[in-house]
Amino acid sequence: MPQYLVAGYLPDDFDPSQMDEAVGREIHALNKEMIAAGVRKFACGLGAAKSLRGQADGGVLITDGPYLEAKEHIGGFWILECADMDEALAWARKGVAATRGQVEVREIFFNPAPD
Amino acid sequence: MSLGCMSNIAKTIEAVWKIESTRLIAAIARVTRDIGIAEELAQDALVTALEVWPEEGIPDNPAAWLMKAARRRAIDSLRRGRMLVQKHEELARELEWQEQRLGDALEHSLDQVIDDDVLRLIFTACHPVLAVEGRIALTLRLIGGLTTAEIARAFLVPEKTLGQRISRAKKTLSEAHVPFETPSGDELRRRVESVLLVVYLIFNEGYTATEGDEWMRAALSEEALRLGRMLRQLLPGESEVHALVALMELQGSRERARRGKNGQAVLLPDQDRSLWDHAQIQRGMTALEQAQRLGGGAKPYALQAAIAACHMRARTAEETDWDRIVLLYDALLQINPSPIVALNRAVAVGMVQGPAAGLDAVDAAAALAGDSALPGYHLFPSVRGDLLMKMGRLAEAREEIQRAMAMTKNLREQELLANRLKQLEKADFSG
Numbered sequence: 001m002p003q004y005l006v007a008g009y010l011p012d013d014f015d016p017s018q019m020d021e022a023v024g025r026e027i028h029a030l031n032k033e034m035i036a037a038g039v040r041k042f043a044c045g046l047g048a049a050k051s052l053r054g055q056a057d058g059g060v061l062i063t064d065g066p067y068l069e070a071k072e073h074i075g076g077f078w079i080l081e082c083a084d085m086d087e088a089l090a091w092a093r094k095g096v097a098a099t100r101g102q103v104e105v106r107e108i109f110f111n112p113a114p115d
Numbered sequence: 116m117s118l119g120c121m122s123n124i125a126k127t128i129e130a131v132w133k134i135e136s137t138r139l140i141a142a143i144a145r146v147t148r149d150i151g152i153a154e155e156l157a158q159d160a161l162v163t164a165l166e167v168w169p170e171e172g173i174p175d176n177p178a179a180w181l182m183k184a185a186r187r188r189a190i191d192s193l194r195r196g197r198m199l200v201q202k203h204e205e206l207a208r209e210l211e212w213q214e215q216r217l218g219d220a221l222e223h224s225l226d227q228v229i230d231d232d233v234l235r236l237i238f239t240a241c242h243p244v245l246a247v248e249g250r251i252a253l254t255l256r257l258i259g260g261l262t263t264a265e266i267a268r269a270f271l272v273p274e275k276t277l278g279q280r281i282s283r284a285k286k287t288l289s290e291a292h293v294p295f296e297t298p299s300g301d302e303l304r305r306r307v308e309s310v311l312l313v314v315y316l317i318f319n320e321g322y323t324a325t326e327g328d329e330w331m332r333a334a335l336s337e338e339a340l341r342l343g344r345m346l347r348q349l350l351p352g353e354s355e356v357h358a359l360v361a362l363m364e365l366q367g368s369r370e371r372a373r374r375g376k377n378g379q380a381v382l383l384p385d386q387d388r389s390l391w392d393h394a395q396i397q398r399g400m401t402a403l404e405q406a407q408r409l410g411g412g413a414k415p416y417a418l419q420a421a422i423a424a425c426h427m428r429a430r431t432a433e434e435t436d437w438d439r440i441v442l443l444y445d446a447l448l449q450i451n452p453s454p455i456v457a458l459n460r461a462v463a464v465g466m467v468q469g470p471a472a473g474l475d476a477v478d479a480a481a482a483l484a485g486d487s488a489l490p491g492y493h494l495f496p497s498v499r500g501d502l503l504m505k506m507g508r509l510a511e512a513r514e515e516i517q518r519a520m521a522m523t524k525n526l527r528e529q530e531l532l533a534n535r536l537k538q539l540e541k542a543d544f545s546g
Binding site for chain 2: 033035038083
């Protein structure tokens with residue numbers, strides 16, 4: 001069955017300590033629901049980004065902050081196993097409701113085997 | 116909303132229904148205590164959604180919307196019943212109170228829906244009081260969120276027949292006063308067995324496609340896997356749940372290798388093993404280890420999964436650990452002395468001790484079947500034909516394979532057997 005990345009976007013200056021308690025509860029409930037439905041493969045929230053840029057001299061420059069300049073960045077994501085894109089979108093819709101945020105869905109096209 | 120979105124709205128509703136229906140039905144059933152009524156109310160809500168959503172768009176919270184619609188229908192039907200008894204004032208008051216209570220209960224039931232409700236729903240749909248085919252249909256309908264038409268298509272029966280099967284099952288549950296609950300103690304074990312049987316039958320219906328719509332059958336296997344994974348979350352302590360997931364993952368991992376370029380069946384020894392899904396094999400192995408860790412290594416699904424694992428571990432057909440497979444079949448035969456298990460064991464014995472010993476084991480398996488069991492089970496003559504061919508008894512082999520061909524309606528099986536006959540002719544000619 002195909003897998004989908006359902007990524008939630010947060011504003012750049014997001015402060016988890018300021019998150020509404022109800023939002024936390026709803027996200028938790030949604031996670032439980034995804035698990036009970038057997039679709040959730042993985043879920044996580046992400047910490048602050050470090051960016052690595054290759055330099056002309058072959059070196060790598062590490063800086064604080066996400067690579068792309070934007071007002072919002074990925075704050076966390078789910079990996080879901082769904083029958084098709086429509087089902088993934090239906091879950092993502094619930095993700096929008098629970099997180100009060102923006103969500104992006106992408107099919108995971110390949111998943112290299114460990115050996 | 117753009118036009119593009121509008122044209123997809125039916126698919127969107129279908130997808131929403133697929134992920135919401137189980138919890139919706141479970142939540143209503145907690146109040147009505149009757150999964151038949153719960154299913155009808157949920158279905159009514161879906162019909163309303165199909166009318167309203169294309170006009171007004173998908174609501175922000177589709178689950179809550181569907182629940183509200185179901186609640187309205189529940190109160191409506193209570194009121195309709197009330198019209199008949201309006202004259203009795205006391206009864207009318209009682210009904211008003213009931214209406215209020217029903218409304219309140221449904222209003223809040225979705226907020227509180229917990230995994231247990233879904234589990235109760237699964238246990239009720241798979242209740243042993245139902246015929247197995249009724250359990251399968253009800254499970255796909257209530258937990259899988261499949262439509263009657265889809266289930267009918269998958270099982271190659273007319274939609275009307277399937278509809279009757281479902282309503283008969285609901286009626287039986289209602290008449291038997293089957294409680295909406297998760298059993299405990301010894302009863303739990305028995306009921307888990309019934310649930311696992313239903314899931315495995317659904318998987319096999321999809322996997323061993325005897326005939327018919329292949330796309331729909333693949334959907335059945337995936338649905339079974341999903342049910343299995345769902346059960347694993349709900350019953351993490353039951354080793355056989357993990358074992359069944361392992362068995363389905365390991366068998367399912369061969370899916371891409373089971374068909375040749377022209378759609379013909381490719382048997383295990385001839386499969387291109389690089390086409391196996393190694394991520395899925397890994398998941399199956401992990402699930403099997405979990406079943407064994409829970410102390411269930413000697414139970415039926417764990418043994419079958421362990422046999423599948425022997426095949427999956429072998430990088431070539433020649434590397435297969437047939438000794439171990441015979442031992443596992445011995446153990447399986449002890450718990451489940453069925454002719455099919457005995458026949459599979461006979462194949463393994465043939466690989467370890469040679470075709471003559473295999474042939475003896477087939478005859479023992481056939482004796483186990485007696486006269487009554489497995490009429491038309493074409494694998495007996497098919498295996499016998501194989502072994503006889505290896506022994507060089509070609510005339511007898513040909514007879515057996517012809518017998519097998521006459522016994523199966525499956526075109527792919529017939530193709531395989533016809534190829535075998537061709538090989539025989541060649542061997543005969545060159546010999």
